[in-house]
Amino acid sequence: MQRYPDIWTLQHRASSSYVGPTVSVVRPPVGLIWELGHRDTRTSQKRKPLKVEDEAPGAALKPLVFRVDEGTPRVVQSVLLERGWDKFDEQHQDMEDWNLYWRNSSFRMAEHVNVKPWQRLNHHPGTTTLTRKDCLAKHLAHMRRLYGETLYEFTPLTFIIPNDYTKFIAEYFKEKQVLGTKPTYWICKPAELSRGRGIIVFSDIRDLIFNGTYVVQKYICNPFLVGRYKCDLRIYVCVMGFKPLTIYVYREGLVRFATEKFDLGNLKDSYAHLTNSSINKSGASYQKIKEVVGQGCKWTLSRFFSYLRNWDVDDLLLWRKINNMVILTVLAMAPSVPIAYNCFELFGFDILIDDNLKPWLLEVNYSPALSLDCSTDVSVKRSLVHDIIELIYLNGLRREEKKCSRASPGSSKVSFARGEKCELRTAPDPRPYVSLMQFASRKCSNTNPAVQRANNVCPKHTRTSLLREMMTRQRILLTREAAKSKPRFKAWHAPRKVLSPYTSGAQSQPHRTKGPVGVLPETAYAPNDHAGNFVLIFPFNEATFGASRNGLNIKRIIQELQKLINKQLSRGKN
Ligand code: ADP
Numbered sequence: 001m002q003r004y005p006d007i008w009t010l011q012h013r014a015s016s017s018y019v020g021p022t023v024s025v026v027r028p029p030v031g032l033i034w035e036l037g038h039r040d041t042r043t044s045q046k047r048k049p050l051k052v053e054d055e056a057p058g059a060a061l062k063p064l065v066f067r068v069d070e071g072t073p074r075v076v077q078s079v080l081l082e083r084g085w086d087k088f089d090e091q092h093q094d095m096e097d098w099n100l101y102w103r104n105s106s107f108r109m110a111e112h113v114n115v116k117p118w119q120r121l122n123h124h125p126g127t128t129t130l131t132r133k134d135c136l137a138k139h140l141a142h143m144r145r146l147y148g149e150t151l152y153e154f155t156p157l158t159f160i161i162p163n164d165y166t167k168f169i170a171e172y173f174k175e176k177q178v179l180g181t182k183p184t185y186w187i188c189k190p191a192e193l194s195r196g197r198g199i200i201v202f203s204d205i206r207d208l209i210f211n212g213t214y215v216v217q218k219y220i221c222n223p224f225l226v227g228r229y230k231c232d233l234r235i236y237v238c239v240m241g242f243k244p245l246t247i248y249v250y251r252e253g254l255v256r257f258a259t260e261k262f263d264l265g266n267l268k269d270s271y272a273h274l275t276n277s278s279i280n281k282s283g284a285s286y287q288k289i290k291e292v293v294g295q296g297c298k299w300t301l302s303r304f305f306s307y308l309r310n311w312d313v314d315d316l317l318l319w320r321k322i323n324n325m326v327i328l329t330v331l332a333m334a335p336s337v338p339i340a341y342n343c344f345e346l347f348g349f350d351i352l353i354d355d356n357l358k359p360w361l362l363e364v365n366y367s368p369a370l371s372l373d374c375s376t377d378v379s380v381k382r383s384l385v386h387d388i389i390e391l392i393y394l395n396g397l398r399r400e401e402k403k404c405s406r407a408s409p410g411s412s413k414v415s416f417a418r419g420e421k422c423e424l425r426t427a428p429d430p431r432p433y434v435s436l437m438q439f440a441s442r443k444c445s446n447t448n449p450a451v452q453r454a455n456n457v458c459p460k461h462t463r464t465s466l467l468r469e470m471m472t473r474q475r476i477l478l479t480r481e482a483a484k485s486k487p488r489f490k491a492w493h494a495p496r497k498v499l500s501p502y503t504s505g506a507q508s509q510p511h512r513t514k515g516p517v518g519v520l521p522e523t524a525y526a527p528n529d530h531a532g533n534f535v536l537i538f539p540f541n542e543a544t545f546g547a548s549r550n551g552l553n554i555k556r557i558i559q560e561l562q563k564l565i566n567k568q569l570s571r572g573k574n
Contacts, residue, residue, distance in 0.1 A: 064099045071104040073370035079385040100392070104367040112340045120392055121343040123367075124242060130333040130347070131366035133215045134160045134191040139332040140361075147558050151565075154325045155361050156218040160191070161210055168216050172205055185219035185264065194365065196276035201267040220360055221264055224353040226307065227292035228261040232275045232362060233301060235349040236384055237326050238391060238534055242337045245548040246527045247330055247538035248391060249323055252380055253301035257293050259283040275352075281373060298376040313357060320568050322351060322359050323537045327561060329361060330538070334552055344392060387532030540564065 066080045067088035077087065080100070088098040101107075102122040112125050129135045137158040144152040159168035175184045183203040190198040191213040201219055202208055208216070223230045236250035259280040260272040267273065271283040280286060280297040289295050299307075308315045326349060348368025352360045370385070372378045529536045539545035543560045547553040 065093070065097060067098040067101040069103045072102050073104070073381075075370050075372055075381050076102050076385055079382060079389065083386070083389060106366075107343075109338075112343065115342045117342070119342060122346065124239065124337060124343045124345040125340050126337040127239075127333070127345045127347075128366055129336055130329070130364050132191055133189055133363055134213055136329075136332075136364055137215055139336075140329070143328070143332045151558065151562065152328060154321075154328070154359065156220060158218075159216045161188075161214050161216055164216075169205070183264075185221045185267070186216055187219040188214050188216045190214055195278040196270065196274045199270075199274060201273045203267060220352055220354055222355045223262065224355050224357065225262055226255075226257065226304075227290055229290060229293050230258040230262045230273065230275055231255050231293075231299075231304075232350055232352045233304070233322075233359075234368065235301070235322060235326065235351055236368065237330070237347045237349055238388060239330060239345045239347065240391065240527065241341065241344070242334050243339050243552070245330070245334055245538060245552060246536070247327060248531070248534035249326055249537045250384060250387070251301075251533045251535060252383065254376065254380055255299040255301060255304040256280070257290075257297045257299070259285040259288075259290065259297050277373065278369075296374050296376070298374055300376055300380055317568065317571075318353070318357055318359065322349075324561060324565055324568075325349075325351070325359060325361055327538050327540075329364060331552075331554055331557060335554065344388075346388060383533065387534050391531040391534050393531075 063084050063086045065086050065088050066077070068077055081087070085100075096116055096119075099118055100120045100122070106123050106128060107121050107125070109125060112121065115121055130139065137155070137160055140152055140155050141158075157171070159165070159171070161168060172184065172186070185201065185203055186208070187199065187201050188208055188210060200207065200209070223232075225231075232255070234254040234256060236253055238248045238250070240246040240248060256275040256277050257280065258272050258275050260269055260283065263269065263272050270279050271285070274280075275297075277297050283297075286297060287295060293299075305315045305319070308318070329349070345366075346368065348365035350362040350365065352362055354360065370381050372381060527536055527539075539548055541560060541564075544557050547556040547560070
């Protein structure tokens with residue numbers, strides 16, 4: 001396999017025998033000051049932590065090390081190997097000699113407590129409370145009670161049974177009375193299962209059978225159809241920290257189709273009513289070329305958004321609604337999540353759009369599937385993993401060194417500009433971009449016509465110019481910060497400022513291991529606005545930045561969000 005190592009990997013030193021400055025070295029997050037505390041396996045001695053200034057340029061450096069288990073998606077391993085990482089070898093390496101542990105299942109609290117400053121875990125403790133269907137329903141119901149129906153009306157009416165059985169029956173008959181002879185539609189889903197297992201769609205209460213904890217939900221019977229097929233969106237969300245709360249959304253994703261035409265006359269046909277690809281890939285029509293949808297059962301999100309644009313849909317408004325929904329959902333769980341650093345969480349949000357273009361949250365997935373079942377999966381998920389790695393370093397700067405890097409995807413510069421405090425400034429376009437990822441691999445030649453086309457689509461910044469721009473900015477900022485210590489949120493006002501909470505932290509606390517595990521200072525700088533296709537959606541202005549630093553002031557955040565939503569809606573109307 002051809003490798004194209006990260007700059008960071010190249011600068012990961014094997015020897016500590018020299019001292020010299022490397023001002024231009026782009027630092028990873030504080031929790032990832034890997035070489036600083038990296039053990040030298042030859043001597044089994046923990047190296048003396050080095051300061052940023054201690055680094056010498058051009059040193060021969062050790063690759064970073066990832067740890068996986070049997071359940072880790074293969075694409076994670078292949079991306080990391082491709083980036084020049086080494087796989088952790090339990091037999092021959094010290095138990096602490098790894099930098100990223102990625103697995104599907106959660107980590108024990110002890111593993112979180114013992115995580116070292118140079119290590120990262122791909123799960124945050126306590127996040128399963130959002131991803132069990134009944135827990136999600138409870139959290140959202142709680143928020144609805146506290147902050148109002150209107151803000152949290154993006155989930156279908158939900159009952160947890162058996163607990164809410166009586167309430168459900170009352171609602172069922174109330175609705176039947178209102179509708180008269182017209183049927184009502186419901187969906188019943190096991191609270192703990194995934195991939196469409198055990199789900200029934202029903203109209204007649206006599207068809208409701210349950211044995212265990214289930215959620216019964218209003219069935220969205222007017223979905224937005226493509227061709228005549230139902231679909232839902234898989235939106236990837238990466239929470240880089242709950243304290244302070246930092247949420248990124250991925251501008252590419254999947255649209256998953258049912259493979260039989262939507263038909264309310266036949267509720268038993270899972271291929272028409274459920275959009276899970278685990279179900280539809282075994283459907284009789286999976287391989288058929290279906291009306292508008294084509295072959296298979298997946299599109300990229302960007303393809304779906306261009307399809308919407310062709311129908312004159314306000315796709316930007318839709319995308320903003322989705323982002324708001326993500327923030328509101330994560331806010332619902334954030335207070336119950338324990339403090340832990342050096343970890344992140346990738347969620348898969350399942351969102352259904354109805355024929356009024358209203359997005360509905362169906363569920364939030366823990367360890368969203370990263371299996372590669374088709375070419376759409378390959379293009380989306382490989383890039384996703386690359387961008388997660390970028391995200392856990394710094395703003396994707398290391399990719400500059402790659403010989404064949406991907407074209408710059410729409411240059412997602414999101415920052416909080418003067419005069420637009422309550423609005424994400426997204427230049428030029430925050431929506432899912434016109435897909436550049438139709439390639440099975442990022443290893444692509446510049447002479448490839450597809451790459452040239454892609455470059456033409458998104459020519460705003462080249463990687464080189466971006467890198468130069470960002471490095472210059474960072475150097476200026478670091479110099480300025482050293483000269484004066486202003487309250488940190490002041491940095492918010494600077495136009496196009498891309499501050500890293502990590503760079504400054506690296507200098508002040510290179511190897512803190514005490515206290516709550518991890519190293520991210522509570523009063524950190526504003527997080528990076530993007531990494532690859534991940535764009536920062538929270539905090540989204542100075543007020544939310546402040547309200548999420550020292551404890552989470554949800555009330556304040558909700559006020560800001562409400563203002564933002566009102567503004568977006570009034571713009572949408574004009
Ligand atoms: P699972 O975890 O088993 O995938 P989901 O809640 O994601 O469970 O539901 C599976 C599929 O069922 C969704 O992808 C969607 O197509 C359909 N679905 C779920 N809830 C609803 C609903 N309330 N209205 C319409 N369709 C739904």
